[in-house]
Amino acid sequence: MDSRLVVITGPNGGGKTTLAKLIAGVEKPTSGRILLDGEDITDMDITGRARLGVAYAFQQPVRFKGLTVRDLLELASGKKLEHGELCDLLGKVGLCAEEYIDREMSAALSGGEAKRIEIATVLARNAKLSVFDEPEAGIDLWSFTRLVETFEEIRSSTSGSLVIISHQERILSIADEIVVVADGRVRTSGNREEILPALLKGEFSCRCPQRNGGGCQ
Amino acid sequence: MSDLQEMNFNSVTEEMLKVISDYDSVSGFKGAYNIREDSQCAGRKSSANITIEPKTDKPGINIIIKPHTVGETVFIPACVTHTNVDDLVYNDFFVGEGADVVIVAGCGVHNDGEEQARHNGIHRFFLEKGAKVLYKEKHIGTGNGKGLKKIDPVTDCFLKEDSCLEMDTIQLGGVDRSTRTTSAVLDKGAKIIVRERIMTDHEEEAVTKFNVKLNGEDSGADLVSRSVARGNSHQAFYSIVEGNNRCTGHSACDAILAENGRVDAQPALNAANVDAELIHEAAIGKIAGEQILKLCSLGLTREQAEEKIIEGFLK
Numbered sequence: 001m002d003s004r005l006v007v008i009t010g011p012n013g014g015g016k017t018t019l020a021k022l023i024a025g026v027e028k029p030t031s032g033r034i035l036l037d038g039e040d041i042t043d044m045d046i047t048g049r050a051r052l053g054v055a056y057a058f059q060q061p062v063r064f065k066g067l068t069v070r071d072l073l074e075l076a077s078g079k080k081l082e083h084g085e086l087c088d089l090l091g092k093v094g095l096c097a098e099e100y101i102d103r104e105m106s107a108a109l110s111g112g113e114a115k116r117i118e119i120a121t122v123l124a125r126n127a128k129l130s131v132f133d134e135p136e137a138g139i140d141l142w143s144f145t146r147l148v149e150t151f152e153e154i155r156s157s158t159s160g161s162l163v164i165i166s167h168q169e170r171i172l173s174i175a176d177e178i179v180v181v182a183d184g185r186v187r188t189s190g191n192r193e194e195i196l197p198a199l200l201k202g203e204f205s206c207r208c209p210q211r212n213g214g215g216c217q
Numbered sequence: 218m219s220d221l222q223e224m225n226f227n228s229v230t231e232e233m234l235k236v237i238s239d240y241d242s243v244s245g246f247k248g249a250y251n252i253r254e255d256s257q258c259a260g261r262k263s264s265a266n267i268t269i270e271p272k273t274d275k276p277g278i279n280i281i282i283k284p285h286t287v288g289e290t291v292f293i294p295a296c297v298t299h300t301n302v303d304d305l306v307y308n309d310f311f312v313g314e315g316a317d318v319v320i321v322a323g324c325g326v327h328n329d330g331e332e333q334a335r336h337n338g339i340h341r342f343f344l345e346k347g348a349k350v351l352y353k354e355k356h357i358g359t360g361n362g363k364g365l366k367k368i369d370p371v372t373d374c375f376l377k378e379d380s381c382l383e384m385d386t387i388q389l390g391g392v393d394r395s396t397r398t399t400s401a402v403l404d405k406g407a408k409i410i411v412r413e414r415i416m417t418d419h420e421e422e423a424v425t426k427f428n429v430k431l432n433g434e435d436s437g438a439d440l441v442s443r444s445v446a447r448g449n450s451h452q453a454f455y456s457i458v459e460g461n462n463r464c465t466g467h468s469a470c471d472a473i474l475a476e477n478g479r480v481d482a483q484p485a486l487n488a489a490n491v492d493a494e495l496i497h498e499a500a501i502g503k504i505a506g507e508q509i510l511k512l513c514s515l516g517l518t519r520e521q522a523e524e525k526i527i528e529g530f531l532k
Contacts, residue, residue, distance in 0.1 A: 026510055046513040055514070062511040065443070065471060066529030075525065076515045121515065 005155045005162045007175035009199070014182040016165045017059055020133045023163065024056035025049045036129065053128030053160075057135060061118035063107050069117055070101040076124035092150040093120045094143035111138040119147065123154075130154070131163045136171065148174065172196055226252060226259035229298040229359075233325030237355040238294045250292035251278050256304045267291055267318075277307035277339075280320075284313030284345065294323045295338060300330025300364045305337045312380075314345040322354040326366040326392065334360075335367035342372070344380035344407075352384045358391030365393040372399045376407035378433065383410040388423065389531065390416050396424040403464075405433035413442040414531045417450035417478070427456040431464035431493070440468040445527055446478030453481040460486070460493025469498040473530060475523075 008016050021027040022034065025046040034042045041049055064072075073089055074081050081089075087097040093116035103109065105117060115138045122130050136144055148170050154162055155174070164171055172178060178195040180187040188195060226234075234240035234252070249267040252260040256276065263269050266286035270279050280291060297304050310320065328334040344350060358366035374382055388395060401409045409429060417423050429438045438458055446452045458466040472480040486495040504526050512522035 024514055026514070046510060047516060047518050050514050050516040058507075058511065058514075062505075062507045064508055064526065064529060066532050067526070068529075071525075071529060072515075075512065075517065078516065125515065 004176045006177045007172050008165045008179045010181040015184040016181050020131050023131055055122045055125040055127035055130040057119050057122040057132040059133035061114040064105045067105055068102055072121050073124045076121040089120050089124050094146040128160050133165045136168045226254045229327045230254050230296040233296050234294055236357050237323030237325050238292050238321045246292045248290040253295040255302055275307050280310045282312045282316050286316040290319040292321045297326045297334045297336045300328050300334050301332035303335045307339045309341045312344045312348040315347045317349040319351045324368050325357045327360040328364045328366045329360045329362040330364050333365040337369045339371045342374040344376045346378045348380045350382050354386045356388035356392055367394045368392050369396045374401035376403045378404045379406040381408040385412045387414045390418055394422050398426045400428040402430045403433055403436035406435050408437045411440040415444040417446050418448040421450040424453045430459045432461045434462050437465045442470045444472045446480050447475040449477045451479045455483045457485045460488045460495050462490050463492035466495040472501040474503050
């Protein structure tokens with residue numbers, strides 16, 4: 001698989017997260033096939049796909065009572081991690097390892113902290129295909145800037161492809177390819193150069209529901 | 218009884234000591250210790266600051282820790298190694314002002330026979346002003362006999378001003394019946410922290426009862442119980458935290474159920490002062506599906522994921 005960055009965008013409720021879950025194997029498709037490097041993985045479970053090289057960052061990070069940040073990162077990378085490696089991984093999401101490695105991934109972490117750790121667990125996997133569902137959600141501006149750099153680093157290396165669900169212009173602007181999903185279908189897709197200008201232009205069109213016949217009076 | 222006595226215990230005890238009190242058969246215990254085996258003393262040693270002496274009126278020992286003793290560890294493991302033993306022991310800890318020590322208790326019951334084997338340790342802790350104690354207690358049951366393996370510890374704590382007792386207790390299977398009863402009375406500024414982890418399986422039953430009286434101004438209690446009940450096992454958690462002054466009290470009971478496991482949780486908060494801040498949390502249920510999904514997405518199988526989640530939960 002070539003190292004590309006595909007950004008999936010589109011209106012809320014359009015099916016972006018469902019698409020990500022279908023790729024990861026969290027949900028099963030009712031029709032169609034899913035191929036990874038030509039191999040049909042439609043009937044493969046989450047574990048099988050993970051072992052084949054699919055990584056998936058949940059939109060809502062899962063909390064665990066008892067499992068620490070280190071535990072999760074080590075499970076994700078499949079080995080014990082040296083302090084330097086932990087620093088490196090957490091640094092990519094703008095967190096200081098000293099402060100976090102021994103903390104539980106529990107509800108005691110803030111939404112933004114948990115989200116960044118969730119992303120770090122996917123980075124730790126060094127997967128062939130990494131899927132991130134709205135990585136920007138709940139993350140502060142400074143960490144977000146660092147995160148965008150991380151995505152760019154992954155893209156410029158040959159280590160794997162990225163699929164990012166996002167509404168952020170910063171992320172759209174580093175995409176190789178943009179896919180617009182709406183009403184459960186791919187509305188448009190293509191190179192960033194073609195799609196992004198049209199999307200940004202669309203930002204200025206009127207979205208008032210009244211114009212579409214519904215809404216308030 | 219002399220201060221120093223050779224250790225003399227059987228191989229079952231030795232194996233259990235390795236588990237319950239990190240005993241190393243080469244280097245032995247570093248510090249004062251008392252080893253109880255089948256209702257007898259199998260080794261005892263005092264240190265310069267910690268005196269262990271037998272009680273004269275009933276079975277058991279007094280552990281006397283001099284004021285300002287810092288950084289020492291006392292080991293007081295108890296083992297029952299065969300069937301038809303009903304061991305009852307009274308151990309009193311007198312911890313001097315400003316001392317800061319670790320006490321490693323722990324109890325192993327081995328039963329290959331038809332009759333029951335039971336250890337019932339009644340512990341009292343008297344912490345003087347500013348004393349700090351970390352009390353670690355691990356329970357195990359081993360052996361394949363039909364006889365029940367029982368451990369019923371009773372712990373009564375009396376915490377003077379600004380003292381702090383941290384209890385770290387763990388029981389991970391093999392004990393057929395256990396009832397743990399803990400009470401504490403806290404003076405001004407005193408703190409008690411309890412971390413309990415219990416796993417039961419098969420037909421095991423485990424009951425935990427806490428009663429904490431926050432009598433002194435700015436006293437505090439934090440009780441956290443984490444348990445896993447699998448097989449046909451049953452656990453019950455009863456806690457009463459009484460806030461009789463300006464104080465903070467928190468208790469939490471988290472339980473994971475698997476197969477036909479059952480857990481009852483009855484936390485009570487009794488506030489008798491307008492400045493008593495008491496909180497309770499309880500959550501009982503099976504492992505959250507999304508936790509399994511997350512670990513599967515890291516490449517673990519479902520079974521491995523469940524195992525990791527439980528291992529972390531009871532860590």
